[in-house]
Amino acid sequence: MDTRRKIQFYINPDRHSADKYVGEVLEKMPQGERGKFMPGAFLSGVALFKQEPRLIYTSFARAYKILEMASEQ
16 A cells, blocks of 8 residues: 655746746756655754644744745845
């Protein structure tokens, strides 16, 4: 029995500059590296949530702000 789960979501580069930045970073990565990076990034967020659930929501908003500032430079 296959116990894998498919997780997918969309980024909106036209609506959020942070999403545009994420898209640019992912596009620069070789596909094999991207395949390892995305589950690792997701698991890092889950680990942060396990430590302190409130952080993931406040960090999400702050991360968008930081990424928006980085993409403007």
